[in-house]
Amino acid sequence: MTTYVDATDAPTRNTGAIRLYDEAGFEAMRRACQLTARCLDSLAEIVKPGITTRAIDDHVVAFAKAHDTVSATLNYRGYPASVCTSINHVVCHGMPNDKPLREGDIVNIDVTFIVDGWHGDSSRMYPVGQIKRAAERLCEVTYQSLLLGIRAVKPGGHVGDIGAAIQDYAEGERCSVVRDFCGHGVGRLFHDAPNILHYGRRGEGPELKPGMIFTIEPMINLGRPHVKVLNDGWTAVTRDRSLSAQYEHTVGVTETGVEVFTFSPGGLDTPGIVIDPAFLAGAAA
Secondary structure (H helix, E strand, O other): OOOEEEHHHOOOOOOOOEEEOOHHHHHHHHHHHHHHHHHHHHHOOOOOOOOEHHHHHHHHHHHHHHOOOEEOOOOHHHOOOOOEEEEOOEEEOOOOOOOEOOOOOEEEEEEEEEEOOEEEEEEEEEEOOOOOHHHHHHHHHHHHHHHHHHHOOOOOOEHHHHHHHHHHHHHHOOOEEOOOOOEEEOOOOOOEEEEEOOOOOOOOOOEOOOOOEEEEOOEEEOOOOOEEEOOOOOOEEEOOOOOEEEOEEEEEEOOOOEEEOOOOOOOOOOOOOOOOHHHHHHHHO
16 A cells, blocks of 8 residues: 655655655755756766766766765765766666777766755766767657656556556667666655656556656666676666666656656757657646
């Protein structure tokens, strides 16, 4: 049985109950998430052939310091960096190092800033120079999957509606959905209830209620969905070495639909996809 609690009265730990935030919570998340989005925007200028992922981490650290904030990932369960950098067949949680990015790579950069105790969580794909059409298409399919998942968010719906929308589209495009990782509740806590699966059946899972805040972050592979975690305990890769892509937004359930907190202020988070404002607005209908 799913339990919902008023976020203002809930303990600051993951109890399995789903927190419902008020307008003050939504406003706090707007501030945290937009700072994260601005940092991701700034990375578009520096992700080029020859840059190392450690230099990307340094950039995020400097951005955080300049804005009097910190990264949630640094030292989280022992994670050693302020950003996750996942290249080509790395599905998620790739750790920065001194190896330069190469022409044709694709890299997911995942940033979470803590602003006044609130977590702004988002990630995007970045092309490194000119990329092959297969990689470009994978990024497009992944972002469109995310948009369709967001569009499924509305009060009275269910978490399974999100996963079904993503799975139906991605598999219809001859791609696969990673099942080993999922989205999650977020707010005062970095990872909270509920888990947001990126596959599933409509009408299943917890009911979506106004005040819920969570991430949607599908990981889509060109090959099979199976992954393995390397010996560092963090880096997850595709077992068949196929390309993988991920986009992530933090969203909130409103009285009429959904609010996306992490849209790029510069419109830099879409891989060549023009978003029709009526598309997401349709989620409220």
